[in-house]
Amino acid sequence: MDQTTPQRVVVMTGATSGLGAHALRRIAAQPDTRVVVGARGSGRTAPHGVEVRPLDLASLESVRAFADAVISRLDGARIDMLVLNAGMQTADTGRRSADGYELTFAVNHLAHYLLARLLAPHLADQGRLVITTSDTHDPAIAPIAPKTLDPQILAHPRKSGFGTGMRAYSASKLCNLLTAQSFAALDEIKARRITVIAFNPGLTGGTSLSRDASPAMRAVVTLLMRTVFRVVGRFRPEYVMGTPERSGELLADASLGNLTPPPGRIYLSLVKGEPTFPDPSELARSQDARDLLWRESAVMVGID
Numbered sequence: 176m177d178q179t180t181p182q183r184v185v186v187m188t189g190a191t192s193g194l195g196a197h198a199l200r201r202i203a204a205q206p207d208t209r210v211v212v213g214a215r216g217s218g219r220t221a222p223h224g225v226e227v228r229p230l231d232l233a234s235l236e237s238v239r240a241f242a243d244a245v246i247s248r249l250d251g252a253r254i255d256m257l258v259l260n261a262g263m264q265t266a267d268t269g270r271r272s273a274d275g276y277e278l279t280f281a282v283n284h285l286a287h288y289l290l291a292r293l294l295a296p297h298l299a300d301q302g303r304l305v306i307t308t309s310d311t312h313d314p315a316i317a318p319i320a321p322k323t324l325d326p327q328i329l330a331h332p333r334k335s336g337f338g339t340g341m342r343a344y345s346a347s348k349l350c351n352l353l354t355a356q357s358f359a360a361l362d363e364i365k366a367r368r369i370t371v372i373a374f375n376p377g378l379t380g381g382t383s384l385s386r387d388a389s390p391a392m393r394a395v396v397t398l399l400m401r402t403v404f405r406v407v408g409r410f411r412p413e414y415v416m417g418t419p420e421r422s423g424e425l426l427a428d429a430s431l432g433n434l435t436p437p438p439g440r441i442y443l444s445l446v447k448g449e450p451t452f453p454d455p456s457e458l459a460r461s462q463d464a465r466d467l468l469w470r471e472s473a474v475m476v477g478i479d
């Protein structure tokens with residue numbers, strides 16, 4: 176890189192709407208910061224100076240092309256922060272990615288797993304890898320959360336119908352947490368003092384996450400948020416809804432290094448908009464589950 180190149184390089188997914196768009200505004204406003212965003216579709220707007228490159232996480236070929244483009248554009252420079260925030264929810268598990276995997280698992284987990292594997296060797300020493308997860312991975316918070324892990328079933332579910340989309344979402348967020356744990360445990364990541372964070376924004380209203388839900392389902396969720404969640408939120412703060420501005424602010428803080436979990440911890444969970452560092456679910460802490468997901472995901476995306 177030449178003398179005019181900014182010193183800090185950020186690569187981000189999920190920056191075009193919701194809490195990620197708020198995080199991007201904060202990150203892009205930092206001095207001497209070059210931001211490359213992966214986004215689907217064409218003609219996406221981004222804050223001044225942000226470079227938008229094509230990326231459809233529903234296609235592993237698109238993920239590879241994006242990683243190649245980032246590496247070649249960096250021209251030997253290192254990535255200081257890799258922020259993997261994109262995510263989606265579907266009504267059921269009937270949809271498939273370009274590679275034939277269940278869409279939620281493919282977009283939220285497999286694509287980010289591949290992107291992180293391809294770009295991790297290009298992270299700067301003392302850099303950051305931030306992966307957005309959700310507390311819905313945890314059965315103690317969301318009753319639908321997985322209690323066992325079978326990556327093959329997640330990739331090729333046998334059932335599709337009411338409720339399966341939310342279960343697939345919750346399982347994909349468990350996969351994000353397990354993937355973050357796996358990266359944090361790698362010798363190279365430790366030796367290069369790269370900070371890995373699994374970021375849970377907590378229940379955040381006003382985003383586009385449920386855009387694929389039917390109008391009836393959206394109405395049910397809105398009703399739940401305005402009634403049941405408000406009452407439950409008095410006893411369970413995880414059910415108190417936050418704003419995309421606040422969640423985005425803390426995603427930016429976690430990415431920029433203003434907010435770091437204590438030593439030995441990687442899970443940063445917002446509760447009522449404030450950072451907490453709890454244990455994730457028991458399954459998310461399982462080394463067997465972590466290793467199984469890592470191995471099977473590598474086969475699914477076609478890397479060693």
Ligand SMILES: NC(=O)c1ccc[n+]([C@@H]2O[C@H](COP(=O)([O-])OP(=O)(O)OC[C@H]3O[C@@H](n4cnc5c(N)ncnc54)[C@H](OP(=O)(O)O)[C@@H]3O)[C@@H](O)[C@H]2O)c1
Pocket residue numbers: 188189190191192193194195213214215216230231232233260261262263282307308309310375376377378379380382383384385
């Ligand atoms: N909202 C919540 O209550 C909540 C709670 C816990 C965790 N989260 C997590 O927070 C993250 C952000 O969610 P949000 O609530 O801000 O939702 P959102 O407004 O729907 O934002 C999702 C982002 O992901 C991108 N994305 C989705 N599918 C993609 C694909 N195939 N290829 C490339 N990009 C894709 C979207 O791009 P487009 O602009 O092209 O759609 C958008 O930038 C997600 O990982 C979500 O799981 C959210």
